[in-house]
Amino acid sequence: MHVNGDPVATPAEADHGLRLLDYLRDHLGLTGAKEGCGMGECGSCTVIIDGRAITSCLVLVGQVLDAEIRTVEGLAAAGHGPLQDAFVARQAVQCGYCIPGVLNSCAALLDRDPDPTDAQICEALDGNLCRCTAYNRFYDAVHDAAAARHPNGAGA
């Protein structure tokens, strides 16, 4: 298992039945992933597993022993600093509790498609609930990040 680019000790057999969310938070001290529902509905626990944004409350440790996992704490190192900066600059965060999950969904999207359309952003974020904002600034922030990462491309 790799977490944020670094190998982590293979989880003990007894821990294979833990939710990945708990393993990250309680065993690895990565509290960026949040619990908002525990049943795959809110998206605040979203992390990136082998390139895909996945709700870590529905994943067991035993399922991801060989996976590459990325959490919000590792986003900057993965080249997503511009995305993080854009969320702050656009004032797209309020309480921020949903934001780690939102950022991971956006980062996985940007890794798949460096210049996503609004429809793609909407689809990527449809599983992330935010109760403070009205999501609209998430579009702007993702477009800003796309442009910042590819200044010479056909960015937004």
Added chain:
Amino acid sequence: MTPGAHAVGTSPAPWVGRSRPSLEGNDIVTGAITYVTDRREEGMLHGYVLRSTVPHARIDGIDVSAALALPGVVTVVTAADVPVNALGPRDVDGPALADTVVRQVGEAIALIAATDARTAEAAAGLIGLDLTALPVVDGPAAAAAPDAPQLHESGNVSGAIAFSSGDVEAALADAHLVLRRSVHTPAQEHVAIETPGGVARWDADATSVTIWCGSQNPGLHQRKVARALDIPQESVRMIANPVGGAFGSRNDDPMPVFLALLARRAGAPVHVHMTREDVMAAGAKRHPFWTSIDIGFAADGRILGSAVRAVADTGPIITSGPNVMKTSAEMSTGPYGFDVASFDGTVYYTNNANAGAFRGYGVPQVAFAIENAITEAAHELGLDPAEVRLRNVLDGGDRHSLYRHRTTTSLNVRATLRTAVEHPLWAQRRQWQAGAVGPWRRGTGIAVAMKGVGMGSGTGDTARARLHIDDRGHVIIWAGPNHTGQSIQTTYGQVAADALGLPIETIDVRVGDTGEVPESGPTAASRSTYAGGAAVRAACDELVERCRGLGLPLATDAAGVGTKLVELGEAEVNAEFRLPDTDDIGIVPPEQLATFAPHRVYGTCTQVVRVEVNTLTGEVRVPELLCVLDCGTPINPAATIGQAEGGILQGLGMAIMEDHRVSEGIPRTTSLENYLVPTIADTPRMHTLFIEGSEDSGPFGAKGMSEVVVVPTPPAIAAAIRDAVGVLPQELPVTPERMLALIEEAPCM
């Protein structure tokens, strides 16, 4: 280092009126921020709350022996173990833990602390409960029945408020059009994405407790904890942020009491994080209301009089019930000026979900009745719905229709309406309608709202701030109302920077910790920016004044001035802002001023929405929305717009999807699988505009706005549906099933 922040030291004043990213933004996007439920303490235990699964039962016995015997369990707390088993001074505040009776599904019965969360939960399953079912009071009608079981010694009426400014029926007798209508608005769950929880740590030597738990009223929670534990208030420290959203839910929340009880009994730090399912059952909801209105109009659309009656269900304990109804009473005349009005509201106890504070606080419910009536009247009278509203608007300085008290000149409903009708969203509504394709019909709706800022006249509502300058010229300000996601300290910093004339980077604002921050009342009633900001301003002004008196050049030599003030023992300032009462209380009896608490200052808002209604499936889509705000000076405009947009989306949820359903006392919406809130795909494009204005008593002219934005959205959507398909929904939310049923009943279109 701080992405998005302005370059240090180079930004010119003024800060007020300039969008400033949230101070904790960088910690949020990197995951570095530690929310109260993320907190971990050395030797920390994990807690769990055993809750009732039945709505009403007598408790004949609680057997905790098997739970205590489970390896890993450290303590189990039941009512008998709570020094003062009460959540407030009155019986109707309810117990901390159920003692003789349970009165709702989700009511807390026992608290468990164990070495890990699973063991704590398993132990809860081992607690033996000997319960005898009691008849269920399943709504206000059942509560009011003559033979109803009485849920409290004082009966089933939690509160009642009535007022009249004249003979409404006499006024209606001359009316060209009289509408008598009833509407229903649902219970709504806040769904703050962080569920309640946190950590408490008991210090046995000092016999004191520190609690990290979200709260919109840390001082109130401090008092609640002190009462339950029977320790002095000074022995309780509430640290109430960072927290992942509140919207009213952290006013009435007993979680700080549970945490403190567990930590004291266990003698160790204890962590609790509620499940979403527990919050769905136990968290206080927006009050479901049944509201009727009798309202008369002249042929030209002028309102001649209105009588509003409202009934609300507050569940088994009082929480905010009567205060919510007090706000409903004041806002039952909407943002309109007319001669004769009456209100009669009653709040009942039931065995349904407890209801409490929720953004808007009783206003969305009554506003839906009055705005729907205006929409219908416009159609009946053949008038433009915006024009009818303009003909009735309450202008700044006018007397309020019910209480006849004087409003301030900053009230500017008219400008919000005028701005809205000029916007293309309203002006081009016929073109939009004509573009409909297939089964999707299109319509446009408009609605207006107004809501008081602060607790109202006669309540003595006060906010405080403390300021200290050090020998480097750095300023720390401890100020109230706490923040629960609004980043209010970012706003306070802007106020302070301009008031002091110092670089904003040298000002550190701290909120939400009763150990440091003077009592400033709740993050509620749209008062944080207005009242807290005014207290910050007062503290800053006093420092500036003190420096002037001493001949010290604060703006040019803050370090030198700070050094001098520290030497003189003059480096600290305490200030308070008492929210001014209305200048003229109208016909409210002076001795009952706080009972009715009319406001001096109001925020207002007009919204225009476009909807599409699918006549085959009943789906309602809201693609675009305009919000025009009268909030005085927006201190941090992008943050203000963010507040507006979030509030609007909660109003949209209430309008078309959110409904916390309870039947026979059993909650039927139990999780986010069956209680739906708006996602990004449900979210309209939004435009938020400010009208120019300034409230003299507010900091740099600001007044509150974050509740009023919720209010017009449901009636504007209803009006747009009326425009699209010819039927006006009177019951929320307008689910596809309800929409289809309405279309089927509708006259031919």
